[in-house]
Amino acid sequence: MTLYAISGTPGTGKTSVSAELRSRGYHVVDSNDHIRSKGLLGELDVARDTYEVDLDLLNDSLEEYRSSDEVFLLDSHLSHFMDCSGIIVMRCNPDILAARLEARGYGPDKVRENVQSEILDIILCEATESDIPVYEVDCSACGVSVSADHVEKILNGDVGNYLPGKTDWSQEMDRWF
Numbered sequence: 001m002t003l004y005a006i007s008g009t010p011g012t013g014k015t016s017v018s019a020e021l022r023s024r025g026y027h028v029v030d031s032n033d034h035i036r037s038k039g040l041l042g043e044l045d046v047a048r049d050t051y052e053v054d055l056d057l058l059n060d061s062l063e064e065y066r067s068s069d070e071v072f073l074l075d076s077h078l079s080h081f082m083d084c085s086g087i088i089v090m091r092c093n094p095d096i097l098a099a100r101l102e103a104r105g106y107g108p109d110k111v112r113e114n115v116q117s118e119i120l121d122i123i124l125c126e127a128t129e130s131d132i133p134v135y136e137v138d139c140s141a142c143g144v145s146v147s148a149d150h151v152e153k154i155l156n157g158d159v160g161n162y163l164p165g166k167t168d169w170s171q172e173m174d175r176w177f
Helices: 014-023 031-037 055-061 094-103 108-119 122-128 144-155 170-176
Strands: 003-008 027-030 041-045 050-053 072-075 086-091 134-138
Touching: 003 014, 003 122, 014 027, 014 072, 014 144, 027 031, 031 055, 050 055, 086 122, 086 144, 094 108, 094 170, 108 122, 108 170, 122 134, 134 144
Parallel strands: 003 072, 003 086, 027 072, 086 134
Antiparallel strands: 041 050
16 A cells, blocks of 8 residues: 555645645645545535535545555545555644634634644544554644655654654643633
8 A cells, every 4th residue: 555644633734745745756646636526525514614525435536546556645634534554644833723724714713623623633643543553743843845854754664753642732722722
């Protein structure tokens, strides 16, 4: 299997790092484009301002990438739910994350929901519930290029510095809850 998930809370740097890796010659599957091109976009969840996606259908639609001899990266906050060789969870300091989401035009409730998700390690916890190797990269203090370097190290087997549990935002709980 040669599909790796690049996952994380919205705003943590998945798409920016994926674009950098694409510029370095990696095959990156943009899940939003993939979902639309395969007709997998479900109904709009108005309350959460997001579309539903059938994860089983999405997972089935990725078989061509898993069966390839080449490495493919799946960029999505849902990618950690897919069958893959490894899951790389991008992490980001809550204050930096909030600023990024506000700059995208997210409303206060959606910013708070995503920041709380990051503080509680929601995506990391979901990822570690699988039997798939999980790694985390904190992109808070480094630029996109350095974050992409970290991902490349993981892809090349240098995983010791990226095992789950090194990133902890719990000291921010009182500010965001």
